[in-house]
Amino acid sequence: MGIFDTDLDRTQANFTALSPISFLRRAAAIYPEKTAVIYGERRLTWLEVWQRSVCVAHALQARGIVQGDTVAILSANLPEMFEAHFAVPMAGAVLNAINMRLDANTVGFILSHGEAKVFLVDKEFGLVAEQALTVADVTPQVIHIDDNTCSEGKLLGEMDYDALVAEGAQLLQEYAEVPVDAGEYLPQDEWQAIALNYTSGTTGNPKGVVYHHRGAYLNAVSNALTWHMGEHPVYLWTLPMFHCNGWCFPWTLAVNAGTSVCIRQVREELVYQSIAAHKVTHFCGAPVVLNTLLNADKQLQQMIQHEVKVMTAGAAPPAAIIEGMQNMGVDVTHVYGLTETYGPVTLCAWRDDLWGELESAEQATLKARQGVGGQMLEGLMVADPETLEPVPRDGLAIGEIMMRGNNVMKGYLKNPAATVEAFSGGWFHSGDLAVWHEDGYIQIKDRSKDIIISGGENISSIEIEDLLFKHPSIMEAAVVAKNSEKWGETPCAFVTLRAGEELTEQDVIEYCRSHLARFKVPKNVVFTDLPKTSTGKVQKFALRELAEQL
Numbered sequence: 001m002g003i004f005d006t007d008l009d010r011t012q013a014n015f016t017a018l019s020p021i022s023f024l025r026r027a028a029a030i031y032p033e034k035t036a037v038i039y040g041e042r043r044l045t046w047l048e049v050w051q052r053s054v055c056v057a058h059a060l061q062a063r064g065i066v067q068g069d070t071v072a073i074l075s076a077n078l079p080e081m082f083e084a085h086f087a088v089p090m091a092g093a094v095l096n097a098i099n100m101r102l103d104a105n106t107v108g109f110i111l112s113h114g115e116a117k118v119f120l121v122d123k124e125f126g127l128v129a130e131q132a133l134t135v136a137d138v139t140p141q142v143i144h145i146d147d148n149t150c151s152e153g154k155l156l157g158e159m160d161y162d163a164l165v166a167e168g169a170q171l172l173q174e175y176a177e178v179p180v181d182a183g184e185y186l187p188q189d190e191w192q193a194i195a196l197n198y199t200s201g202t203t204g205n206p207k208g209v210v211y212h213h214r215g216a217y218l219n220a221v222s223n224a225l226t227w228h229m230g231e232h233p234v235y236l237w238t239l240p241m242f243h244c245n246g247w248c249f250p251w252t253l254a255v256n257a258g259t260s261v262c263i264r265q266v267r268e269e270l271v272y273q274s275i276a277a278h279k280v281t282h283f284c285g286a287p288v289v290l291n292t293l294l295n296a297d298k299q300l301q302q303m304i305q306h307e308v309k310v311m312t313a314g315a316a317p318p319a320a321i322i323e324g325m326q327n328m329g330v331d332v333t334h335v336y337g338l339t340e341t342y343g344p345v346t347l348c349a350w351r352d353d354l355w356g357e358l359e360s361a362e363q364a365t366l367k368a369r370q371g372v373g374g375q376m377l378e379g380l381m382v383a384d385p386e387t388l389e390p391v392p393r394d395g396l397a398i399g400e401i402m403m404r405g406n407n408v409m410k411g412y413l414k415n416p417a418a419t420v421e422a423f424s425g426g427w428f429h430s431g432d433l434a435v436w437h438e439d440g441y442i443q444i445k446d447r448s449k450d451i452i453i454s455g456g457e458n459i460s461s462i463e464i465e466d467l468l469f470k471h472p473s474i475m476e477a478a479v480v481a482k483n484s485e486k487w488g489e490t491p492c493a494f495v496t497l498r499a500g501e502e503l504t505e506q507d508v509i510e511y512c513r514s515h516l517a518r519f520k521v522p523k524n525v526v527f528t529d530l531p532k533t534s535t536g537k538v539q540k541f542a543l544r545e546l547a548e549q550l
Contacts, residue, residue, distance in 0.1 A: 017190035019213035020251035025182035039262040055168025056087035067092035075122035077237040085250035090185040096196040097242040104131035111136040126154030190214035199339040208413030219342040220251035222376035233258040236283035247343030268296035276303040286314035286456025314456040323364035336370035369443040378405030382436040402427040452481040473501035482547040492547040493522040
């Protein structure tokens with residue numbers, strides 16, 4: 001043992017597990033009176049978010065929640081959804097924010113696979129949750145979130161969220177002052193799971209991606225650095241918090257004591273009104289959100305009279321959308337990541353010294369690339385997936401995007417084989433095919449596993465194909481992505497019918513609609529013989545070309 005390892009032990013004084021819970025304590029201690037959350041007429045300060053989160057954490061523990069238990073939530077972007085990102089891990093539990101657009105069967109699978117012990121349900125999704133519980137093989141405690149601005153849905157469960165807060169407050173007797181550190185609520189080990197998110201991958205059943213406290217902490221800081229957010233930004237929640245925990249932005253907003261402006265639905269009037277009324281400085285969204293804003297009434301667009309920044313990811317945004325937003329006075333940062341990487345881990349870092357004098361169209365083309373690694377990503381390369389040999393940085397040679405570092409998932413829940421495969425060779429294999437440019441910036445060219453990204457949602461082509469093959473009149477089917485100005489990509493189905501059978505395009509669409517979440521339903525159906533290789537594999541590249549000609 002060397003001199004630097006002698007009598008220099010890790011102690012409580014010099015080491016703390018990294019966790020985003022620390023950010024909340026700091027924001028509440030230093031800026032207790034600053035507004036943390038706005039939702040309609042509701043306002044919560046950072047002190048109130050801390051106090052309510054402490055109460056929920058204690059109430060969950062009193063209800064039997066222990067370290068490693070799963071607390072699921074099905075909710076729109078509400079203050080309660082925001083608080084859950086702190087309250088649940090403060091209880092030692094793992095937050096499972098479920099995609100509110102999924103069908104009941106898939107929600108039921110997620111509840112079962114994640115072994116949910118508590119299920120927080122937004123009133124709007126009460127009926128879906130109720131159906132999901134009938135197919136799930138777990139019986140979690142159900143607590144509803146009542147929003148008096150929502151006229152639809154169903155209150156589900158024995159009590160509401162505010163009663164849970166009150167239950168915790170009664171246990172505590174009184175709200176204590178914010179402590180000098182968050183030690184009581186921090187995990188013993190920063191490798192401890194903090195969140196569980198599901199991604200469809202390329203199979204019918206989604207895979208559970210597990211995050212740890214350390215990764216959530218570092219990615220939250222990375223967001224603030226990447227975007228030059230500074231202190232006290234005003235952030236509009238156009239990005240669903242169920243997407244990679246809102247790309248870790250609930251925790252980022254505690255890093256810089258910002259203000260979260262929550263809205264239930266992303267409608268262009270509401271977005272523009274919110275930006276103007278609250279002087280929003282930052283928001284995130286898939287290219288479809290940007291396109292919606294670009295095509296809104298000019299009077300709405302003119303409501304933006306101050307500097308606004310948007311971060312976008314999903315299907316690579318067309319350069320025309322980026323150029324349109326820039327021309328509207330909204331600065332665009334294009335980022336890239338996956339559920340497995342806590343959301344964005346690369347960005348198209350802007351080089352004004354090199355590109356500042358270029359025409360706007362050229363700038364937009366550069367910004368449409370996936371870019372370089374963020375500050376907290378240890379390694380990024382485009383390489384041969386078999387040899388792990390990096391491809392030449394010539395903008396032509398295609399390889400697979402690979403990453404490594406603290407903001408890569410722990411692994412897939414209950415799926416060791418998939419985890420080992422994903423981490424083969426000591427790198428996370430993204431499944432996305434890209435080129436590496438001379439300046440070190442990467443650019444996606446294709447998706448090796450045929451994932452379709454529509455409006456920011458991942459859709460598995462295999463899941464749709466599996467369903468189509470079940471139809472008695474369909475002999476063969478293949479699904480590919482078709483470019484869409486509105487959605488980024490949409491599913492396009494190519495179908496071969498059995499001899500003597502007849503179906504219309506609408507018949508197939510309605511069949512899919514009755515079995516799939518609406519965003520997964522093909523927008524186009526083509527009846528044809530499928531082109532194949534000599535070994536019988538469907539030539540999807542040929543189908544993509546046909547899809548673009550429709």
